[in-house]
Amino acid sequence: MPYIPPFPKPLEKSSKRSLWNLFQRGRRSWLDTLYEGSYRGDMSRVRIPGLNLFFVKIPDLVKDVLVTNSASYPKHEMIDRALKPLLGSSIFTTNGKVWERQRRMLDPAFGQAKLKDVFPLMQGGSNSLLSRMDKIPDGGEVDIEIEMTHVTADIILRTILSESLESETAVMIFEAFSEFQEKASLMIQLGFIKVPLWLAPRTYIIWKRKGREIRELLTKTIRKRYDAHQRGEAASHQDILQSLLEIRDPDNGSAFTFEELVDQVAMLFLAGHETSASALSWTLFLIAKCPDIQERLHQEARHILKDDEPNFKNIHQHKLIRNVFRETMRLYPPVGFLTFRKSVGENKLGEHMLPEGSPVAISPWLTHRHRELWDRPDEFDPDRFDKSGEMPSCSFIPFGQGPRICIGAAFAMQEAMLILASLVRSFRFEPGPGPDPMPTARLTIRSLEGIKLHIRKRDLTTPADDSFMPLAEELSPTSGCPFHL
Numbered sequence: 001m002p003y004i005p006p007f008p009k010p011l012e013k014s015s016k017r018s019l020w021n022l023f024q025r026g027r028r029s030w031l032d033t034l035y036e037g038s039y040r041g042d043m044s045r046v047r048i049p050g051l052n053l054f055f056v057k058i059p060d061l062v063k064d065v066l067v068t069n070s071a072s073y074p075k076h077e078m079i080d081r082a083l084k085p086l087l088g089s090s091i092f093t094t095n096g097k098v099w100e101r102q103r104r105m106l107d108p109a110f111g112q113a114k115l116k117d118v119f120p121l122m123q124g125g126s127n128s129l130l131s132r133m134d135k136i137p138d139g140g141e142v143d144i145e146i147e148m149t150h151v152t153a154d155i156i157l158r159t160i161l162s163e164s165l166e167s168e169t170a171v172m173i174f175e176a177f178s179e180f181q182e183k184a185s186l187m188i189q190l191g192f193i194k195v196p197l198w199l200a201p202r203t204y205i206i207w208k209r210k211g212r213e214i215r216e217l218l219t220k221t222i223r224k225r226y227d228a229h230q231r232g233e234a235a236s237h238q239d240i241l242q243s244l245l246e247i248r249d250p251d252n253g254s255a256f257t258f259e260e261l262v263d264q265v266a267m268l269f270l271a272g273h274e275t276s277a278s279a280l281s282w283t284l285f286l287i288a289k290c291p292d293i294q295e296r297l298h299q300e301a302r303h304i305l306k307d308d309e310p311n312f313k314n315i316h317q318h319k320l321i322r323n324v325f326r327e328t329m330r331l332y333p334p335v336g337f338l339t340f341r342k343s344v345g346e347n348k349l350g351e352h353m354l355p356e357g358s359p360v361a362i363s364p365w366l367t368h369r370h371r372e373l374w375d376r377p378d379e380f381d382p383d384r385f386d387k388s389g390e391m392p393s394c395s396f397i398p399f400g401q402g403p404r405i406c407i408g409a410a411f412a413m414q415e416a417m418l419i420l421a422s423l424v425r426s427f428r429f430e431p432g433p434g435p436d437p438m439p440t441a442r443l444t445i446r447s448l449e450g451i452k453l454h455i456r457k458r459d460l461t462t463p464a465d466d467s468f469m470p471l472a473e474e475l476s477p478t479s480g481c482p483f484h485l
């Protein structure tokens with residue numbers, strides 16, 4: 001049976017709203033301000049006092065902005081204002097030569113060799129999740145967003161800093177981050193309409209304070225490792241911080257300064273767990289709603305893993321899991337909007353002339369549900385990714401594209417496949433009570449009121465289904481193209 005999962009019903013054209021009404025709706029979630037027409041056409045324009053924003057929706061034009069002419073569309077400074085207290089000058093928001101140096105030096109920490117090194121650290125986080133799940137009584141209810149936020153924060157702390165969420169510092173970092181990002185959403189919205197941030201004084205103060213607290217906690221943890229490295233002590237960890245301590249800029253041999261290290265680690269924590277938590281939560285909701293698909297995933301995991309622990313090689317063989325995860329990110333892309341770009345000079349984009357300085361928006365949410373691009377755009381159909389080679393490039397952009405494509409895309413895929421393979425082998429998920437969760441746009445696409453699921457343990461003593469035929473392709477963990485990730 002085709003399944004169309006929940007999303008906010010688009011507004012009808014005839015119901016054109018006042019600016020104030022749209023602002024109020026947008027404060028709740030910008031997904032609630034979309035019209036049916038937003039999902040059609042090549043570009044649209046939003047003009048409100050102080051803002052002349054160009055929305056780019058179709059793959060050719062997305063490619064123009066993100067890939068072919070990316071130098072003419074650097075990141076807009078808008079988001080920098082909202083993240084600066086925490087991230088300082090991190091790779092996420094910088095441009096030009098500063099960004100080029102940061103990217104050159106961070107890339108090796110996310111290459112295939114490093115992903116293999118950090119696999120056992122990831123596995124530690126995943127095993128800890130399995131033990132928590134095991135303690136839930138059969139048929140018990142879980143808020144899966146909370147669990148997925150916990151496991152992804154735990155994994156990011158383990159892989160970057162070799163700390164686990166069981167440590168006191170890690171818990172403090174995690175809690176301060178949750179508050180920071182809740183406030184950062186409003187700061188981004190105010191920045192969007194050019195309102196001075198201090199006009200929301202309570203939010204402004206908490207947001208600044210939390211940003212400072214997180215930096216202090218990270219500073220303490222990184223300081224010990226930085227000083228030991230400066231003293232020439234032998235490496236005691238295999239984590240990402242170790243790579244960042246050792247890396248030298250191939251252009252001039254310089255290392256990251258201490259401040260730069262804190263900026264990058266703060267950004268990796270923020271970018272690296274919230275997004276994965278969102279995608280994993282929606283995946284588990286969707287398979288709970290589609291028991292036939294969940295059964296196929298279970299059989300795939302049993303066929304590939306047998307009684308073994310998941311390992312670096314076998315998790316990449318789960319092609320069905322990969323397709324389900326990609327289809328989930330098509331329907332619920334964790335990053336609903338890429339960071340706004342800014343037109344440097346006048347640029348011709350499609351039929352439009354963009355004046356100097358115009359903000360340019362690309363939304364994976366809109367492109368992934370574009371009515372003229374996708375067959376049955378709102379339907380959950382993981383098998384469509386078997387034919388993904390036929391899709392134009394830049395039609396599926398959960399990780400962005402071009403030089404600024406997500407540096408952690410392969411990390412995120414490895415983590416997701418490890419967690420999902422481990423979960424679907426041992427547990428069955430069923431929808432929880434009440435209405436289905438409605439997506440809402442925060443820093444990432446989350447649910448309005450949590451995603452409740454029932455969880456049941458599988459009986460692994462029964463034989464696996466012999467007739468199950470795995471999809472044959474051997475997957476490469478890092479092939480560079482998001483379609484094949």
Ligand code: HEM
Nearest residue numbers: 271272275276334335338339398399400404406407408412
């Ligand atoms: C499912 C999980 C993830 C999704 C959907 C995702 C999505 C994205 C997207 C869409 C961008 C591009 C933003 C833009 O162009 O405006 C991005 C950039 C970035 N992501 Fe991710 N991300 C995920 C996981 C991760 C992880 C695990 C890490 C690191 C541990 C990470 C680190 C970064 C960094 C550093 C950038 C900035 C790259 C640059 O500007 O050069 N992400 N991510």
